[in-house]
Structures are given as C-alpha cells and as structure tokens.
Amino acid sequence: MSEQSISDFTRIETDVLIIGAGGAGLRAAIEASDNGAKVVVLSKSLLGKAHTVMAEGGVAASLGNVDSKDNWGIHFADTVVEGVHLGDWRLAEINAKEAPDRIYELEKYGAMFDRTPDGRILQRAFGAHTYRRLCHVGDKTGLEMIRTLEDQVLHRDIKVHDETVVTKIFKKDGRAVGALAFEMRTGKFMAIKSKAVILATGGGGRLFKVTSNSWESTGDGFALAFDAGATLMDMEMVQFHPTGMVYPPGVRGMLVTEGVRGEGGILLNSKGERFMKTYSPNKMELDARDVVARSIYNEIQEGRGTEHGGVYLQIHHKGAKFILDKLPGMHSQFLEFAGVDITKENMEVAPTTHYYMGGIKIDPEDNQTTLPGLFACGEAATGLHGANRLGGNSLIDLLVFGRRTGQSAAKYTKDAQPADVSENDIIEEISRVTGFLNKPSAVNPYELINELRDTMSKYAGIRRTEENLTTALDILLKIKGRYSEIGVAGNVRFNPGLIACFELHSLLTTGELLLRGAIQRKESRGAHFRSDYPKMSEEFKRNITWHMEGNEVKSSFSTMPELPPEMVKIVGQVEGHTQ
Amino acid sequence: MKEVTFIVYRKDPSVSEEEKFEEYKVPVEEGMVVLDGIHYIENNIDPTLAVRWNCKAARCGSCSAEVNGFPRLMCKTRVEDMGDRIKVSPMKAYPVVKDLVTDVSQNYDIERRIPEFKPKEGLQEPWRVDEMDVKRSMEFRRCIECFLCQNICHVIREHESNYVGPRHMVKIASLDMHPLDDVDRSEFLHDEGGAGYCNITKCCQEVCPEHIHITDNAIIPMKERIVGSYYDPIERAIKKIRRKKR
Numbered sequence: 001m002s003e004q005s006i007s008d009f010t011r012i013e014t015d016v017l018i019i020g021a022g023g024a025g026l027r028a029a030i031e032a033s034d035n036g037a038k039v040v041v042l043s044k045s046l047l048g049k050a051h052t053v054m055a056e057g058g059v060a061a062s063l064g065n066v067d068s069k070d071n072w073g074i075h076f077a078d079t080v081v082e083g084v085h086l087g088d089w090r091l092a093e094i095n096a097k098e099a100p101d102r103i104y105e106l107e108k109y110g111a112m113f114d115r116t117p118d119g120r121i122l123q124r125a126f127g128a129h130t131y132r133r134l135c136h137v138g139d140k141t142g143l144e145m146i147r148t149l150e151d152q153v154l155h156r157d158i159k160v161h162d163e164t165v166v167t168k169i170f171k172k173d174g175r176a177v178g179a180l181a182f183e184m185r186t187g188k189f190m191a192i193k194s195k196a197v198i199l200a201t202g203g204g205g206r207l208f209k210v211t212s213n214s215w216e217s218t219g220d221g222f223a224l225a226f227d228a229g230a231t232l233m234d235m236e237m238v239q240f241h242p243t244g245m246v247y248p249p250g251v252r253g254m255l256v257t258e259g260v261r262g263e264g265g266i267l268l269n270s271k272g273e274r275f276m277k278t279y280s281p282n283k284m285e286l287d288a289r290d291v292v293a294r295s296i297y298n299e300i301q302e303g304r305g306t307e308h309g310g311v312y313l314q315i316h317h318k319g320a321k322f323i324l325d326k327l328p329g330m331h332s333q334f335l336e337f338a339g340v341d342i343t344k345e346n347m348e349v350a351p352t353t354h355y356y357m358g359g360i361k362i363d364p365e366d367n368q369t370t371l372p373g374l375f376a377c378g379e380a381a382t383g384l385h386g387a388n389r390l391g392g393n394s395l396i397d398l399l400v401f402g403r404r405t406g407q408s409a410a411k412y413t414k415d416a417q418p419a420d421v422s423e424n425d426i427i428e429e430i431s432r433v434t435g436f437l438n439k440p441s442a443v444n445p446y447e448l449i450n451e452l453r454d455t456m457s458k459y460a461g462i463r464r465t466e467e468n469l470t471t472a473l474d475i476l477l478k479i480k481g482r483y484s485e486i487g488v489a490g491n492v493r494f495n496p497g498l499i500a501c502f503e504l505h506s507l508l509t510t511g512e513l514l515l516r517g518a519i520q521r522k523e524s525r526g527a528h529f530r531s532d533y534p535k536m537s538e539e540f541k542r543n544i545t546w547h548m549e550g551n552e553v554k555s556s557f558s559t560m561p562e563l564p565p566e567m568v569k570i571v572g573q574v575e576g577h578t579q
Numbered sequence: 580m581k582e583v584t585f586i587v588y589r590k591d592p593s594v595s596e597e598e599k600f601e602e603y604k605v606p607v608e609e610g611m612v613v614l615d616g617i618h619y620i621e622n623n624i625d626p627t628l629a630v631r632w633n634c635k636a637a638r639c640g641s642c643s644a645e646v647n648g649f650p651r652l653m654c655k656t657r658v659e660d661m662g663d664r665i666k667v668s669p670m671k672a673y674p675v676v677k678d679l680v681t682d683v684s685q686n687y688d689i690e691r692r693i694p695e696f697k698p699k700e701g702l703q704e705p706w707r708v709d710e711m712d713v714k715r716s717m718e719f720r721r722c723i724e725c726f727l728c729q730n731i732c733h734v735i736r737e738h739e740s741n742y743v744g745p746r747h748m749v750k751i752a753s754l755d756m757h758p759l760d761d762v763d764r765s766e767f768l769h770d771e772g773g774a775g776y777c778n779i780t781k782c783c784q785e786v787c788p789e790h791i792h793i794t795d796n797a798i799i800p801m802k803e804r805i806v807g808s809y810y811d812p813i814e815r816a817i818k819k820i821r822r823k824k825r
Contacts, residue, residue: 046631047687048724049639063705104705110696112713112720112757119707137717143638144720154687155695163631185676185684187593214634248610250657254636329638336637336655338610446622490627493593494677497626 006430007423009189014040014159015413016406017179017194019166020221022050023142023398024378024405025200026149031406032198033156037413040192041153042181043162044201044216048150051202051214052398055142056257056329058124058134059399060392061099065116066123067131072096074130076567077574079393082128082288083357083386084526085541086234089563090364091384095393095400102399103135111148113137125262126391128288130574134392139257139329145395161190165499166220168429169197169228169374172419176228176374180429187493189433191426195413196373198405199225203356203379204510205238206503209457211353212244212255218503219510221380225360226509230371231547233382233558234358235510236517239389239527240462242292244352246310251337253352256313256330258391260347261285263326265315267296268346269304275311290388290527293351297462300350310350316343351462355394356510357385357527358517361545366408367401370547373416377405387526434492436501442487445500448479449507455479456511464518465532473515480508516555517544580606583658585616587628588668591677600666607658613667614642614653617679629678637788640725643670644679650727650786670730683726689743692771696754699761712758719753719797721789722746728783728793734776742773745783745793752797755804765808768801777802 016032018025021043033039043050064070076096080089103121107113113135114122123132137144153160163184170178170193178193201221205213226232243256261267267285269275279295280287296311305311315323315330320343323331327342334340334347359382360369367375378398385393436442452475459472486504488497521544523537524530542557563571585603590596603624605616614632621628633641635654642653645668647661658665673681698706728745729735735744743751751764751772768774777798784793791797 045633045639046641046683049633049641051634053639053723054634054636107706108698110754110757110760112708112716115708115710115713117710119709120705122710137713137720140638140721143723147720147724151690151695154691160687185680185682212636214639215632249608250610250612250615251636333636337612444622444626446626450622488626490591491593493591494629494680495627496621496629500626 006427006434009191009426009430012040012190012192013418014038014192014194016196016198016409017042017192018198018200019179019224020050020200020202020378020380021045021047021160021162022200022202022378023052023145023149023395024402025198026146026153027399027402028198028200028377028406028409029158030149030152030156031403032410033158035407035410037410039158040194041158041160042164042166043160044165044220045162047160047162048146050146051216052142052146054212054214054255055145055395056139056255057126057259057262058136058141058392059103059145059395060126060129060133060390061103061135061396062096062131062133063100063103063121063123063135065120070131070133072099073570074574075099075133077571078128078130079384079390080386080571081574082388082390084388084536085386086237086525086543087386088364088383089561089567093567094364094404095384095397098400099396102396102403106145106148106399109148109152111144124259125286126258127261127286127292128283128390129392134262136259139259139327141395164190165502166224167433167502169224170421170425171228171371172421175372177419178421180426182433182492184494187491189430191421193418193421195416195418196375196409198409199360199374199376199380200378200402201380203359204507205353205356207453207456207507207511207514208353208461209453210244210253212241212253213353219506220503221376222359223506223509225369225371225374225376226546226548228371228374229548230369230374231361231545232359232513233361233543233545234517235513235546236521236528236544237357237387237526238353238514239289239355239357240293240351241354242289242296242351243313243349245338246348246350247308247338254333254337255352255354256347256349257327260313260315260327260330263315264318265313268312268314269299270306271304275299275304288388289391293462294529296349297351306348308348310348312346313349314346316345355379355389357387357389358382367405368408373412375405375409377401387528436487436498437491438489439487443482443485445486445488445497445504448482448486449500449504452476452479452507452511460515460518462529464528464530466519469515469519473512473519476508476511476515480512483508512553513546516553520544520555582606583616584664585620586664586666587617587620587679589678590675592675611658612654613646613656613658613661613665616658616665617653617667629676629680631680638723640723643725643727643730644668645670650730652725652727652788655788670726672730672732672736686724686726686729686746689747690750693747693751694762694764694767696757696760697762698759702759706759708758712756716753716756718791719749719756721791722749723789725788727786727788731782731786733780733782738776740773740776741771742776745798747772748774748777748801749791749793749797752801755801763808765805769805769809774802774805
C-alpha cells in the first residue's frame with residue numbers, strides 16, 4: 001500500500017460549494033455563478049453521468065401547446081391533489097408558476113424538444129396530469145437536459161471536481177461552512193471552505209434491491225445533512241414506479257418510462273384482462289403512480305401475474321413506426337436487454353423503487369435547510385411532491401428550484417463571512433476515512449449493504465405492516481451495530497469498497513428514518529400503504545420530521561401550512577374533476 | 580449454477596506500474612451482463628476492484644471497457660454472448676487511473692473549447708422549430724459520452740495530433756444542425772479541432788452503442804463545412820497537384 005499522510009490535503013476556498021452535479025446541482029451552479037458567486041461543484045460520478053441522465057418521459061410545464069386550457073393553476077392543483085395534501089403548497093405554486101419560463105430558458109441554452117406540427121414544443125400525456133403537459137425529446141429527456149446544463153457549466157468559470165466523495169459537512173457557530181472530500185481519481189483529500197453549501201445529491205433508491213436508481217442514489221445527502229444537524233422530513237415516502245423491467249433477472253428494476261402509457265400503452269394481467277378498469281375506471285393506466293403501482297402489485301399477489309412475476313404492458317397496437325418514433329429508447333432497451341421486440345410483443349413489467357419524495361426539509365422561499373448556510377434542492381430536498389410525485393415534476397423541480405437555490409445561496413454569501421475550519425477537525429475527519437483501510441479481520445461493507453437491501457425490500461416495500469416494519473428495524477439496528485467492524489483493503493484511490501463504507505452509513509440513516517416514519521404513520525397515504533391501516537386519516541395530514549439532538553434521533557409531527565382561500569378554489573376544480 | 584471465468588486487468592499506478600490479469604470464477608444468472616460479473620467480484624471477492632459505472636441501463640456511458648478485445652459498454656454486453664472466458668480490460672486510448680477505470684478528463688477540456696450554442700438574434704418567442712430539424716440533430720444528441728469512439732479512433736490512439744475525435748465531431752454536428760444556432764464552427768474544426776486528420780475509416784461508428792452514424796452523418800458533413808468555408812481556388816489547385824504526385 002502506498003503511504004498517505006493524513007495531513008496531506010488541499011485547501012480550497014469558494015463562495016458556494018455545490019455537492020451533486022445532476023440537473024439540480026448544475027442548474028444551481030449556473031445561477032450562483034451568474035449571480036457573481038465563485039462556485040465549486042463536487043460530484044460523486046463523472047460529470048454528465050448523474051442520475052438525471054436516466055430520466056425518460058418528459059418534463060412538466062403548463063405551456064398549453066397541445067391542450068390550450070392548461071395553466072399553472074391546474075398544474076399546481078394536480079401536484080397538491082396527487083401529493084395527497086402532504087406537500088408544501090407554496091413549493092407546488094412556485095414550481096407550477098415558474099415551470100414554463102425554465103423550459104424556454106433551457107431551450108435558449110441549446111436544448112431541443114420534440115415539436116408540434118406548427119413548430120411549438122410538443123407535450124405528451126402522463127399519469128394524473130389533467131392535461132398533456134410533458135415536454136420531451138423522444139424518451140431521452142433527461143439526457144438532453146443534463147447535456148445542455150453540462151455545456152453551460154463547462155463554458156462558465158465554474159470549477160468541477162467530479163468523482164469526488166464528500167464525507168462531512170463542516171459547521172462553525174451553528175452554520176455550514178464547508179466540507180471534507182476525497183477525489184477518487186487521485187486519492188487526494190480536499191478541505192473546502194465555503195460561505196454556503198448546496199446539497200443536490202439526489203435520492204436513496206438503492207436502499208431497495210429492485211430499483212431504477214443508479215449507483216449514486218444511496219441517500220448520501222440525507223446522511224450528510226442529518227449528521228450536520230439539519231432536519232429531514234417525510235422519510236417514509238418513497239415512490240415505487242409502476243413499470244420496471246422484470247426479466248431477465250439481470251435487468252430487474254430497470255425503468256420502463258411512463259411515456260409508454262402516456263402514448264397509449266395498456267396494462268394486462270395473465271388472463272389478458274385490462275385490470276386498471278377495476279382499480280381506476282376513469283384514469284385507467286394514467287392514474288397516479290402510487291395507484292397504478294399498487295394495482296399491479298395486487299394483480300401479481302392475487303395470482304394473475306406473468307410467469308416472471310410481472311404484468312404485461314402492451315404498446316404494439318400502436319404500430320412499429322409510431323413506437324420507433326416516440327419510444328426509440330424503450331424499443332432498443334427491450335431488444336438489447338431482454339430480446340423482446342416491443343413493436344410485436346408485450347413487455348413484462350412490475351413496480352420498481354424510483355424516487356424519494358422525503359428528504360431534507362427546506363424553506364420554500366429560499367431552499368435553505370434548518371441549518372443556516374446549508375441549502376438543498378432536487379430529489380435531496382423534500383416538500384414539493386408530498387406523498388406521491390407526478391411524472392415529469394421531478395425534472396421541472398430540478399430546473400425551478402436549482403435556479404432558485406443558486407440565487408439564494410449566492411445572495412446569502414454576500415453577507416456571510418467565511419469561517420476557518422481548524423486543521424484538527426480536518427485531520428480528524430481524514431483519519432476517520434483512512435480508518436476503514438486495512439483493518440485486521442474487517443467485515444466486507446457490501447455484505448452488510450446487501451443484507452440491508454434485502455431487508456428493506458422484504459419488509460418495507462409497497463405493502464407495509466407494523467409487524468414487518470418492526471422486524472426490519474430490528475435487523476437494521478443490528479447491522480448498524482456492526483458498522484464499526486467494516487473495512488476494506490487498499491488505499492483511497494478509486495476504491496469502491498471504501499466508498500461502500502460511506503454508502504452503508506448513508507443507507508442506514510435513510511433506512512432507519514424510513515422505517516421509523518413508516519411505523520409512526522398509521523394510515524395509508526400516497527405511496528405509503530399500510531395494509532393494517534388501509535385508510536387515510538385526517539390526524540396524519542402532517543409531516544414527520546427528524547433531527548439529531550446530541551446522539552439521539554428525535555422526531556416530531558409538524559403542522560401543515562393552511563391553503564389560502566384562493567388556492568382552495570383552484571385545488572377544488574381539480575378535486576371535483578377527479579372524484 | 581454455471582460459472583464463467585472473468586479475466587480482469589489490474590493495475591494501481593499509485594502502488595506500482597505493474598499490470599496483470601487476474602482470474603475470477605463468477606456464477607452466471609440468466610440475462611446477466613458483464614458489469615454484473617464485475618460487481619460480483621467487487622461485492623464478494625475483492626472490494627478494491629475499481630470500475631466506473633452508474634446507471635446499468637446503457638444510458639449514461641460510464642462503464643466503457645474492452646471485452647474480449649472489443650470496445651463495449653459492460654452494462655450492455657451479455658455474459659452468455661461472450662463465451663466461458665471473458666477478458667475485461669480498460670479502454671486503451673486513456674491513461675489508467677486504476678484497474679478498469681481510465682482518465683477521460685481530456686474530453687471535458689475539449690468540450691470547453693468547442694464554441695457553444697448561440698441563438699440567432701431577433702427570434703420571435705417562443706421559438707418555432709420544425710420537427711424535421713429536431714430529428715436530424717437528435718441523432719447526435721443521443722450520444723451518451725461513453726468515449727468508445729474516441730478509444731477506437733486510430734488518429735487518437737496512434738498519432739500526436741490536435742484532432743478532437745469522433746465524440747466531439749458529433750457534438751459539433753449537433754450544435755451545427757440546430758436550425759437556430761448562429762455560430763460558424765468551421766474555423767474551430769479546421770484549426771484547433773484538427774478535423775482534417777480523420778481519414779474516414781469509420782471504426783468509430785462501428786463501436787457506437789447508440790448506433791449513431793458518426794462518420795457518415797457527423798464527420799463527413801462537418802468536413803464538407805470546412806471545405807465550404809475555406810473554399811479557395813488556388814489552394815484547391817495545389818491540393819490537386821499534390822494528390823496527383825502521390
């Protein structure tokens with residue numbers, strides 16, 4: 001092993017430190033930079049590879065290009081109603097109002113969208129959006145978005161350290177003042193001193209075995225914020241996307257875009273019945289994701305699933321030309337990974353862990369967390385989507401709140417004084433990192449990660465019960481008890497096992513709060529389904545928040561801000577329509 | 580359970596310059612891809628084995644490597660198509676960071692230098708664009724930046740030139756074919772971009788996992804763009820004579 005001294009680190013100083021380079025992080029970087037702040041971006045993956053790249057179907061904004069009746073009010077109401085009134089109405093309002101401008105702005109940055117016959121941005125239907133609202137480019141919307149933002153960042157004076165793992169947020173006098181990180185490519189440590197820190201670290205879908213999420217989504221931002229003393233919220237709220245691939249086993253969980261159903265795809269059980277007729281006679285396949293996912297789950301549980309444990313998704317009735325035009329990515333995905341030609345055959349699909357609605361609690365006006373100087377946006381933050389996220393609302397969230405967070409962080413730095421992090425604190429954290437290396441008889445972190453993922457999948461998925469959740473929590477706490485035993489050989493340079501040591505900590509934090517929250521929420525609401533409490537309860541129209549007090553995990557129920565009367569009216573329109 | 584042997588390239592330049600191939604027995608499950616095999620090794624045998632990956636769905640272009648000598652995405656290469664002994668090594672055109680991971684950062688330096696999209700002035704808002712134009716540019720916008728085309732390009736592998744390489748020719752084509760773009764990139768292509776070095780062997784388009792017609796639809800039109808901009812009868816005559824002499 002090469003010897004690396006723990007006092008060997010680089011000091012970096014900046015105004016705004018952004019952790020995460022997906023859509024939200026990059027959009028925040030652009031805005032902070034344009035507002036005169038010096039910006040450093042740290043990213044766990046290579047630049048341009050973040051999870052945003054996998055987003056397929058589209059980005060929601062009420063442009064009204066296809067359905068002229070659409071407007072921000074209906075988009076707002078759809079978001080609030082389908083979030084089952086658990087979301088922050090103010091976030092939903094901001095999101096719906098600013099969405100169209102963010103789309104046109106992205107277009108000015110160079111992004112291209114599919115067009116209507118008269119050359120305007122084309123919009124497609126998606127589950128539980130009242131109108132056709134999703135701007136898209138085939139089924140590769142996320143790729144186009146991230147490439148466009150990446151280009152903007154590369155042409156600005158923004159320093160990006162990609163393949164860099166952050167292990168700690170530094171605090172001083174009760175505010176966030178920087179972070180410690182190591183660069184995977186070189187194995188070098190960096191101590192970053194910054195006036196503001198933005199977490200744009202995505203979600204934690206890898207807590208489950210079957211997931212559409214990439215390697216990044218291990219809840220790192222949740223754990224960084226929580227350890228620093230910030231408040232997390234709605235951690236029991238995880239979205240299971242109705243349609244993931246089920247076969248062959250090697251690709252289980254891979255996303256099948258909602259665009260398939262948006263473009264006319266139908267769901268069939270093994271008897272050939274279009275079962276959504278029973279569960280949702282009006283909206284059918286295009287009901288909200290929680291409803292469709294539970295319906296599919298139910299069909300499979302009751303023995304009407306396919307031989308590989310899914311249901312059928314059919315689009316071939318639309319014809320080969322249409323499919324190749326509208327869903328080229330899905331066509332090649334099934335052909336190359338499963339040997340299935342979707343222009344002729346049915347797809348086999350089942351729910352897959354997709355999105356974390358819960359996350360870091362923020363102030364809707366400036367995206368600041370409960371820890372001053374620490375901001376959060378994108379999937380890492382919580383509040384916009386409530387108990388169930390609408391398709392396309394995450395991509396627009398990245399743009400709307402990425403921009404707003406960049407702005408507010410830049411503004412914050414104008415008055416904030418940089419604070420020095422002591423050399424002792426830095427060295428203490430570096431030795432914690434290197435402490436995982438070359439321990440005698442260490443436990444392989446992957447062993448515990450896999451045990452945790454198995455546990456969460458078995459006991460805390462779509463259908464939850466008190467008994468299962470408690471069992472899962474017992475197992476999780478045992479795994480947590482063994483955390484100090486883990487370790488890995490080698491050195492800091494590109495060592496997946498070392499990164500896994502930190503991911504395990506993030507996953508344990510995320511999983512523990514998920515389970516505790518799910519146990520406390522004795523009702524069914526949105527994505528959180530308790531078969532022992534199948535009804536929604538007015539008593540639980542509240543958010544469950546979490547923070548650390550000393551070494552203790554504390555929870556509380558927060559009251560929801562009341563909808564102002566003019567908003568009640570707007571929401572009423574959509575609710576009346578739905579019922 | 581059936582097993583195959585993975586023969587994996589190992590090197591940690593921070594320790595030594597020694598290169599070696601190590602053999603691992605990996606159990607095979609149906610539909611498994613090469614990246615699953617690498618993960619099996621990482622999870623169960625050696626957690627220090629370095630591999631770059633992200634989406635495992637052929638959408639991010641992170642897990643580029645050479646599998647049995649051919650440049651591929653590991654997440655898209657099925658084990659059952661590769662035989663019982665599967666040799667996995669890093670891309671050859673880039674310096675090795677560790678094991679299967681290479682340093683591809685030079686690509687971002689190139690992207691920084693490519694003149695960015697700049698819309699024409701005085702366009703009426705919101706913009707109108709023809710779907711045909713979107714389709715044409717979209718072929719290039721499918722690129723997932725896996726850099727396999729850069730890896731196979733013999734100009735990049737074997738010559739010290741300033742040629743930006745196929746990925747970046749595709750990028751330039753995607754910008755150039757945006758109907759509202761107002762930038763002439765022919766000077767960049769001609770001088771800094773070294774587009775003249777490409778002699779159209781089409782290796783790049785053969786390895787593209789997104790099946791982009793890199794040479795036919797991006798490089799050749801961009802080379803033609805240079806010719807158009809740099810049209811000069813005297814130059815042309817000189818070139819003709821040179822060609823005849825050869």
